[in-house]
Amino acid sequence: MNIPFQPGLPVHLLAACFNKTSATYKFYWFLSLIGQVEKGETQISKQALFADMLAHAWYTVNYFHVSFGKQDQLQQAIKKVRTTESLTIDADLHQISSALIHTPHQSTSKALRYFDGEVPHRFLSPWFRADDRKLVYGLSQSFTGDCLYALYKDHIVINPAWTAYLQRNARVLKDFCYWNLALYLQGKNPNVPDIAGKLIKAPVRKSLTEQRRKFWDVVIGELGSVDCIYTNTRLGIGSYAVEHFIPYAFVSHDLIWNLIPADPAFNSTKSDKLPLLDRYFEPFYRLQQQAVEIVYDRLPRSKFLEEYLTIIPDLSATRQLSSAADKQRFREQLQPLITIAANNGFEYLQR
Incomplete structure (x- = not known):
């Protein structure tokens, strides 16, 4: 330049x-x-x-x-x-x-x-x-x-x-x-x-309305409700926050594989804390697995399914995320991000 x-x-x-x-x-x-x-x-x-x-x-x-x-x-x-x-x-x-x-x-x-x-x-x-x-x-x-x-x-x-x-x-x-x-x-x-x-503070953060309405509302609508992975609170349509599992302040994106429904009260206190994978990966992955299966069945052309390509290279393999290899690959993508974020000063969630 x-x-x-x-x-x-x-x-x-x-x-x-x-x-x-x-x-x-x-x-x-x-x-x-x-x-x-x-x-x-x-x-x-x-x-x-x-x-x-x-x-x-x-x-x-x-x-x-x-x-x-x-x-x-x-x-x-x-x-x-x-x-x-x-x-x-x-x-x-x-x-x-x-x-x-x-x-x-x-x-x-x-x-x-x-x-x-x-x-x-x-x-x-x-x-x-x-x-x-x-x-x-x-x-x-x-x-x-x-x-x-x-x-x-x-x-x-x-x-x-x-x-x-x-x-x-x-x-x-x-x-x-x-x-x-x-x-x-x-x-x-x-x-x-x-x-x-x-490098520059954005005037306004992007809304997560589409991720809520066109993805997680579809999932929760099918299941009736889901549990918050942090508090075990039952969440229904209209009563949850869309939460970044790894903080937005580190990943700097809103890709659906990093977003989950969460208890709104807890979400406001979690802030940019890092989740402990040993505690939260299993429920996080199960929720993602259910979501992919439901959205693939109801909205197979959803643009949000394509966002899993950064985790699972073969889009057809996202139909269920059911194999042990899928699960291992998912965790292997998350672990280094969390480790690097911690090394840069992000704190872990203490609960």
Whole structure:
């Protein structure tokens, strides 16, 4: 992926800012910078940029538990700040940024100040020797080499030669940054699904209405009721929640093989906890087995049956999921996902 060319500007140097990255700082610094320029800001406080960095990464770290690497201080700063500030996991970017800019807590301010020694001058390494901080500050203040911005103690000033370019191409530049960030994080999380989909908080989660109405209502309608695998509560049509067996925050999809009816009260408390397979796999699998048999019999062309292809490669074999091989294959698909999620910080369900 390339960024737009602009005659007279060293665009190739801007693209090179993400070469040889050893932490996420540069990606989130640039996203924060672009966001401020989009709002018409050209003299931007470092405090605002550092706060925006944490805000952009907040959901990826706290909700999806994506690892930034053991040495990445941005992830560590978010964890520290979350224990100090009254901010929820799903707080929006503006709310987080505003809280961090105006924080009364010295520990939060200290966590933000850390990045002043790591990010603003190092981002300009394609223009200047990044290991000489004083030199970078001095040269940047005269926009030497048409560098992107000038550095001062508490703020930066966008080079006027770059302002229109940044504003006009903000969307493409952010996509370029996210693309590079996704590649970087996928390297740190090789077995975690859908890294690209975990970089931005979706405005609204997709509804599970179709999975309820066209799959599980069909199953429960045939059986009359089913038992919640967690609470043994009897569930009928209209009295159950559609629940992700492995949390959505990890798998990042709504495929039917990971969805089951559950007690609504329990579902709201389970949150993104991981199920213990030794306790819950048997009832989970039996429920899936019954569901596949019923839907295959009543709605053999259901698109939801095709979603089992990621578990059982032969669609005709999903007619009953009755063989020992089917059962073993199903469990073998779930186990590594749960193990990786646990290693990334998801907690197990304690019941």
